[in-house]
Amino acid sequence: MIFGATGLLGKALTHEWSGDEVVALSSRDVDIRDGERVREVVRKHTPDWIVLSAAYTDVDGCESNPDKAFAVNRDGAVHVAGAAKAAGSKMMFLSSDYVFDGKRTKPYETEDPRNPQSVYGRSKAEAEVRLLEALPDCCIARTSWLFGVGGKCFPDTILKLAATRPALDVVNDQRGCPTYAGDLANAIVDLCHKNASGIVHVTNAGDCSWFEFAQEIVKDAGLSTEVRPVSSQQMSRPAPRPAYSVLSPASLRLCGVEMPEWKDALRRYLKERSS
Numbered sequence: 001m002i003f004g005a006t007g008l009l010g011k012a013l014t015h016e017w018s019g020d021e022v023v024a025l026s027s028r029d030v031d032i033r034d035g036e037r038v039r040e041v042v043r044k045h046t047p048d049w050i051v052l053s054a055a056y057t058d059v060d061g062c063e064s065n066p067d068k069a070f071a072v073n074r075d076g077a078v079h080v081a082g083a084a085k086a087a088g089s090k091m092m093f094l095s096s097d098y099v100f101d102g103k104r105t106k107p108y109e110t111e112d113p114r115n116p117q118s119v120y121g122r123s124k125a126e127a128e129v130r131l132l133e134a135l136p137d138c139c140i141a142r143t144s145w146l147f148g149v150g151g152k153c154f155p156d157t158i159l160k161l162a163a164t165r166p167a168l169d170v171v172n173d174q175r176g177c178p179t180y181a182g183d184l185a186n187a188i189v190d191l192c193h194k195n196a197s198g199i200v201h202v203t204n205a206g207d208c209s210w211f212e213f214a215q216e217i218v219k220d221a222g223l224s225t226e227v228r229p230v231s232s233q234q235m236s237r238p239a240p241r242p243a244y245s246v247l248s249p250a251s252l253r254l255c256g257v258e259m260p261e262w263k264d265a266l267r268r269y270l271k272e273r274s275s
């Protein structure tokens, strides 16, 4: 059972998941803020696995609407965990690099302390803690910098801007791991089949700054747009972004799963986008 099946990852998950029966749900089918409705649908289908990809993902929107952020991202997750427990289903929760403060300079391991700096990050961090209490054998997959054909994402924005502007300013002081929704979806299916539990970091291999990511996008798309590095201060946003949110692949390797390099993933995304 997939909550959030109409989102960027949810669409990839629905597309990639084969060989098992899949119940794909949008917010119109079930609003996860409605605990009774969540229990009803989970009880009806009693799935082996529930993947909770649904979330309020507008990071800046969460700053101005914290009530909604906590109601969906934390309380909604607790509702799903309760329903999973009652039905005997295993649960996979999608979490984020934003649970960390971004002040480190080496990749974050799963056991590093959470210290979220934004409302979105706090809502995800609190959900993680509550889920591990309610359902100790759940699996928490933290990912980052998601891109794919199923929705708005950074490469799509860069390509649209590059088509109309001679130069683009992109921040060069935030580092992370771009992650292709199709690759993440395959890893999630694999983790479910392997009966994974605990916290796992799931991103494409390698890391970069947004500036380096944009340079690669423009180059691979065969465009001549100039990409110029700027600082986060020059591009102020309502929610603080972690300066360094590279997630270590060690936990994923322990599960026997390897992810392709982000540059390879980007080339496959560009192919998929143009087909």
Ligand SMILES: NC(=O)c1ccc[n+]([C@@H]2O[C@H](COP(=O)([O-])OP(=O)(O)OC[C@H]3O[C@@H](n4cnc5c(N)ncnc54)[C@H](OP(=O)(O)O)[C@@H]3O)[C@@H](O)[C@H]2O)c1
Residues within 6 Å of the ligand: 003, 004, 005, 006, 007, 008, 009, 010, 026, 027, 028, 030, 031, 032, 033, 052, 053, 054, 055, 056, 057, 072, 076, 094, 095, 096, 097, 142, 143, 144, 145, 146, 147, 151
């Ligand atoms: N995007 C990233 O860079 C990123 C990075 C790290 C972690 N994540 C996490 O990865 C997961 C997938 O992200 P995404 O980018 O695929 O998200 P997305 O494209 O924004 O999709 C969000 C999904 O959640 C559903 N949803 C929103 N509010 C809901 C509610 N109250 N009840 C039920 N469903 C609700 C939406 O349904 P409707 O279409 O019906 O509104 C949609 O299917 C999320 O948990 C996100 O926090 C994302």
